[in-house]
Amino acid sequence: MEEGILSKLFDAKDEIGTLVLPEENRLANRKHWIAYNLKPAGEIRVDQGAYEAVVRRGKSLLPSGLKEVYGSFGVGECVRCLDLEGREFARGLVNYSAQELNQIKGLHTSKIEEVLGYKAYDEIIHRDDLVLLENSQ
Numbered sequence: 728m729e730e731g732i733l734s735k736l737f738d739a740k741d742e743i744g745t746l747v748l749p750e751e752n753r754l755a756n757r758k759h760w761i762a763y764n765l766k767p768a769g770e771i772r773v774d775q776g777a778y779e780a781v782v783r784r785g786k787s788l789l790p791s792g793l794k795e796v797y798g799s800f801g802v803g804e805c806v807r808c809l810d811l812e813g814r815e816f817a818r819g820l821v822n823y824s825a826q827e828l829n830q831i832k833g834l835h836t837s838k839i840e841e842v843l844g845y846k847a848y849d850e851i852i853h854r855d856d857l858v859l860l861e862n863s864q
Contacts, residue, residue: 762818762858765805769798769825771851772809781808782816782859787850790839793832800825808852817859819852 735741773781777792788808800806801824808817823831823843828851831839840846 757855758858761805761820761856762860765818767807767818768800768804769796770807770809770815771796771821771828772811772813775811778810778816781854781857785854787854788819788852788857789836789849790828790831790834790851791836793828793851796825796828796832798825802847806852808857815860817857819857821852822848822856823851 729735732743735743771788771793772795773788773792774794777788780786780792781788794811798806800821802822803820805818806821807815808819810816821828827843830842831851834842836846836849839849
C-alpha cells in the first residue's frame with residue numbers, strides 16, 4: 728500500500744488512479760426497468776384528481792384517488808395505472824397487495840392503519856417507483 732495515497736488522489740498536480748463517472752442517472756435506469764422490463768401483475772384505476780396529481784404535479788399515488796383494483800398481486804409488484812376511461816398513463820411498484828388496496832381504496836392515508844391494522848406507507852405507489860408513459864405527458 729502506498730503511503731499518502733489519499734492525499735495524492737485529491738491533489739490536482741498528481742495524476743494517479745482512474746476516475747470513473749456513471750454514464751446515466753440511476754433513477755432513470757430504474758424507471759426504464761419498471762416501465763419496460765417488468766410484466767404488470769394487475770391494474771389500478773384512479774380518479775381524475777389522482778391522475779392530475781401524478782401526471783401534472785409529479786406526486787405519488789395515494790389511496791384517496793384509487794377507484795378500482797384489477798388482478799391479484801403482491802407488495803412490490805408492477806401494475807398498470809389507468810385513468811377513468813381505462814387508458815394506461817403510468818406503471819409503478821405497489822406498496823400494498825391487491826387485497827389491501829381493495830380495503831383502502833378511496834380512503835385518506837390517515838385511515839390506512841385503522842382499516843389494515845398497520846400502515847407501511849402513505850402512498851400506494853411512491854413517485855420514485857412510478858413511471859409516466861409517453862402518451863400521458
